[in-house]
Amino acid sequence: MSLTLYNTLTRRKEPFTPIHPGQVTMYCCGVTVYDDCHLGHARSYMVWDVVRRYLQWRGYSVCYVQNFTDIDDKILNRAQAEGSTMQVVSDRYIAAYFRDIRRLNILDADEYPRVTEHIPAIHQLIQALENQGYAYAIEGDVYYSVQQFAEYGKLSGRQLEQMQAGAGGRVDPIDPEFKKKYPFDFALWKAAKPGEPAWESPWGQGRPGWHIECSAMIRARLGDAIDIHGGGGDLVFPHHENEIAQSEVLTGQPLARYWLHNGMVTVNGEKMSKSLGNFTTIRALLEGSWSDYPQPVDPMAIRLFVLQAHYRKPLDFTKDAIVAAENGWQTLKEGLTLDWQRLNLSPQMPIPNELDAESVNRFQTAMNDDLNTAAGLAVLFELAKTLKREFNLRCYQGLSELTDIQLHQRSQTLTHLAQILGLEIQSESIPESGVDVAWVEALLQQRQQARQEKRYAESDRIRNELQAIGITLIDQPDGQSRWHRS
């Protein structure tokens, strides 16, 4: 049973075989750091996080690199608007990136290269391209000549003639800012305008173009050819197409064996994006400042929301979907946090036969099929519900359907599989509100007394009072009441 992945390059699912057996090199395009990340970013990095976790679980050693683009017009604009520098702006949003992404339990990459750290490597690449006739310099700019690369368009499946013929008014060959010879040539190096931050180069003061950074950083950190290159579907063209053009003419080998692209997060069916202004930041969701649903969303619910859809499909972001994911997470969480004490069992019970093989197999089959996390989650939900049911049977009815060993086995299996999807109970996310436990217990005593004396108006009053401050009561058959925060 082998892992298959959908490769954008071939438009097919292909069995995954890394260049070096047992080792995987993986690069994903990171963010341009000029603002907080939104849910679309979260989805992308969560997906690559799961790819990586799954590969590791399958026994591969994975080297995962994700860049920060810290030279860019938007960063510059922001810096100028606030009277600071690109470095200040990008440092700030890199910190914001880590703050948000870590809360979503996305594991850190092995390396986070920045463009500003790779200027010499970029120069080398451009120089080589120029020497070999793939690039030309004009007045301090350097452009890649796409017509020199016969395979240009192979990733995105387009042909230059067609693009030119059909692009309508969007291709503007007479833009005075550009001196390129052909409309689809793209900048490798841009001459600095007065007052802009600039780096010394063989072509004069300037800064790198958008696409060259990734070619340079992949080469510097991972080598000429990598196993997996990931990114949002909106990067297929031109960004990844251009990376291929830059790298492959020099190395003579495929830049990446597998090109993976995630689908967009949409809002009312439209892509979530900065320019449309329809984005919701990760921070807003976590903090509860999203206007459609002004309460903090559990990071794991966001994970569940994302992972319940297949990664290549568009995912529509709505309040209802988030609420459903929160409720769904609640169910999983109950399965993940059994009250072993109430079961009179030790959570550490040694188990002879480890995990539940059928669940693991089903999960693995789903994940092997191009990371079908939605189908994999079904296995988790079934485990969680089985556990919950067993717990209730034992606690409420004194019955049981599973042996202690089976119970432990399911529990461990659930925890184990959930971890592959990054679904884990985060201890700091358990809210410790300022409720005075002793006070609650005292009220409960009063209420129990009232119930015994059939003063139901009084008992209901107490229940309502507690409910109003977010405490839910559960009356048990023995007359005692449990309570939990709603």
Next chain:
RNA sequence: GGCGGCAUGGCCAAGUGGUAAGGCAAGGGUCUGCAAAAUCCUCACCCUCGGUUCGAAUCCGAGUGCCGCCUCCA
């Protein structure tokens, strides 16, 4: 205009030839002083029209609708 993708129950979403996973929600029964919790049960002619096949949500053709990319974008 070109290239690519998607259309499955109230909502989300798997399923790529043998008669529809899972989640959320909803309805009903049991339990309960009433609730809650628990528990049991119920809930899909798979966008349309043709075709292939013993058999199609699944393959082929046509159509309709929606989305992405072709400009910065995860």
